[in-house]
Amino acid sequence: MTHRVFILGATGYIGGSVLVSILQAYPTWEITALVRSTSSVGPLKELGVHEVVIGTHEDLELIVNLTSLADVVINCADADDLPLTRAIVDGVKIRSKINASESKGKPILIHTSGTGVISDQAEGEFMESGKKIWNDNSEYDIRSIPAEQPHRLVDLEVFRADLSEYCSAYIIAPSTIYGTGTGPGNRISQQIPTAVRTAVKRSQAVHIADLTKLYLLVLSRALSRVSEPSSYAKFYFASVQEHVWGDVIRQIAQILYEIKRIPSPDVKSVSLREEPDLRYLANNSRSMSERGFSIGWKPHAPSIEETLEEDVVATLAKA
Ligand SMILES: NC(=O)c1ccc[n+]([C@@H]2O[C@H](COP(=O)([O-])OP(=O)(O)OC[C@H]3O[C@@H](n4cnc5c(N)ncnc54)[C@H](OP(=O)(O)O)[C@@H]3O)[C@@H](O)[C@H]2O)c1
Numbered sequence: 001m002t003h004r005v006f007i008l009g010a011t012g013y014i015g016g017s018v019l020v021s022i023l024q025a026y027p028t029w030e031i032t033a034l035v036r037s038t039s040s041v042g043p044l045k046e047l048g049v050h051e052v053v054i055g056t057h058e059d060l061e062l063i064v065n066l067t068s069l070a071d072v073v074i075n076c077a078d079a080d081d082l083p084l085t086r087a088i089v090d091g092v093k094i095r096s097k098i099n100a101s102e103s104k105g106k107p108i109l110i111h112t113s114g115t116g117v118i119s120d121q122a123e124g125e126f127m128e129s130g131k132k133i134w135n136d137n138s139e140y141d142i143r144s145i146p147a148e149q150p151h152r153l154v155d156l157e158v159f160r161a162d163l164s165e166y167c168s169a170y171i172i173a174p175s176t177i178y179g180t181g182t183g184p185g186n187r188i189s190q191q192i193p194t195a196v197r198t199a200v201k202r203s204q205a206v207h208i209a210d211l212t213k214l215y216l217l218v219l220s221r222a223l224s225r226v227s228e229p230s231s232y233a234k235f236y237f238a239s240v241q242e243h244v245w246g247d248v249i250r251q252i253a254q255i256l257y258e259i260k261r262i263p264s265p266d267v268k269s270v271s272l273r274e275e276p277d278l279r280y281l282a283n284n285s286r287s288m289s290e291r292g293f294s295i296g297w298k299p300h301a302p303s304i305e306e307t308l309e310e311d312v313v314a315t316l317a318k319a
Contacts, residue, residue, distance in 0.1 A: 016183010
């Protein structure tokens with residue numbers, strides 16, 4: 001059966017890779033992508049995207065309209081844009097009324113959040129909060145994340161859309177993503193390049209190839225209309241391997257030294273005041289992807305250490 005899909009973030013690291021996976025898994029689907037540059041139209045059309053619309057996240061009427069035309073909406077663009085998310089919710093609300101009048105199921109929304117939602121304020125110090133591991137299979141854990149946390153206001157809007165039955169809404173919250181993406185635009189992630197361009201805390205990571213597999217599994221579950229116990233049971237952390245940022249930074253320094261980009265492999269501590277971009281590496285966010293594993297997610301891509309050299313080289317090539 002052909003579905004109409006609207007994807008946001010198709011030129012991004014996550015969105016581009018998710019788009020390629022969906023095109024491979026569902027070649028007959030009609031995909032519409034919103035992009036802000038005309039230079040993205042050709043590459044996306046070549047990949048098999050049906051319609052490429054030029055616009056930005058500030059074009060809220062356009063977002064409502066494009067969302068209202070879709071059976072499946074996938075937002076891989078921005079985990080923090082509340083007006084954008086509200087416009088998407090307005091769009092699925094319109095779609096759900098049309099679908100109800102035609103006796104069709106609710107539209108599906110897959111939203112991208114991030115494990116920043118459970119990050120603490122350790123800022124490089126050891127704190128009790130660093131011991132807590134948040135489990136996506138615990139409704140208590142997912143319900144109890146405070147509204148003040150990063151991404152959370154947007155996530156709450158998505159939960160509300162599901163609770164209000166405007167759509168069937170799923171949230172995927174990846175941890176640090178590593179590895180080279182497969183999309184037509186940006187192919188590198190955020191945290192590792194941040195470290196390459198400029199800790200001691202525990203965090204987790206997921207390879208982009210494993211992450212796209214989780215999107216496909218969640219999408220397939222949504223399409224199968226599996227009845228879930230609650231809206232909070234549609235939240236998935238995407239995290240696999242735990243790492244300590246200090247170890248990763250030391251390994252990056254060694255790689256940069258070996259390729260003669262820095263004069264010494266020694267690392268030194270810097271304060272967040274000196275390098276505010278490093279704040280994501282200085283806090284703990286520890287999560288357990290039990291829900292993903294329970295629906296058959298089997299991540300097996302190379303580890304963060306195994307792909308680090310590739311990520312460093314890709315970052316330097318883009319810099
Ligand atoms: N990468 C990670 O490790 C990671 C982990 C967890 C969560 N996340 C979250 O996931 C989201 C996407 O991350 P990413 O790494 O895929 O980012 P990215 O590579 O920068 O992609 C962002 C995408 O959104 C589009 N976009 C951004 N602002 C826009 C606007 N105002 N109007 C139209 N399009 C806009 C970009 O378009 P252009 O191509 O025109 O720039 C691009 O397609 C972010 O919210 C991030 O915080 C990322």
